[in-house]
Amino acid sequence: MTDWQAVFSLKTRRSRAIQEECYMASESSGVPAVGSKAPSVALKSTDGKNVSLSDFKGKSVVLYFYPKDDTPGCTIEANEFQASIKDFEKANAVVVGVSPDSVESHCKFANKYGLNFILLADEEHAVAEKYGVWVEKNNYGKKYWGIQRATFLIDGDGKVAKVWPKVKAEGHAAEVLEAVKDLK
Template identity: 50%
Template sequence: MAKNPKLSVGDNAPDFTLPSDTEGEVSLSALQGQKFVLYFYPKDMTPGCTKQACDFRDNLDAFAQKGYAVYGVSPDPVERHAKFREKHDLNFPLLADTDHQVAEAFGVWREKTNYGRTYEGLVRSTFFVDADGKIEAIHDNVRATGHVGRLIRDL
């Protein structure tokens, strides 16, 4: 598989339409005129992804005060997202990128190595997108623990 494109600050965010666990479909065009955070995470119900999602949940007001909506994206299906949301009382939409096409467009579906095994997978990353659909900030290949706190400090 070819290496995915890398985006830069100032680039237009790739167009996307994904099913949401709460809002039907969410698309870049529907989000025009508002700022948002799109964070990509590997899998619902895993320790790191749960920690990160709960950190976003607990700090959602900090993002809202700066005018940002928050959306989580993973390859899990909507049904699993709904269970994840319910179990952890998440207060923001989760988007299902089951064919990882959006992750590829954002350049976060890449080669990974874990315990000596190489495979293609989602690299935990966060994008801030402005009201015009341009990327304001990129946090690539981040650790779940402490990530949301660092984002808030950077706001």
């Protein structure tokens, strides 16, 4: 083994060890349990303002995490939430989407599809980590870190009322709307 190969091998092992450590930390913190206080959120929205869960006290919050703006599954999910936005509002609920995309990306995504709900930029994935949805993913053998599509229904008192881990985009908004209506 050459010196270069030895250094590369050592760096690769260290990188894997760090990733495994982060993954184990993420796994141990896990997804917030139903009935627990929802972890805090303080992120920039498409209007450039910081948004936090406390801004919606007394309302239900549909906090949905998605991997990336303007991709097929994420677009389906966003469009379905938009199609039902009036029904969510009638049920005293707000829809809030979170991804690691920038505010600029969110603005383009919202404008392209006419999305009239809040999109938050979690570029450092701090909130995704708090909710246990920043995970190691595997796409055709390539491992990387990203958001696992998931939704959290938070009641008017700031407690987690329901969790949908590993969401399938199509039809999800209708299922969430029924759960929001059941909160009353």
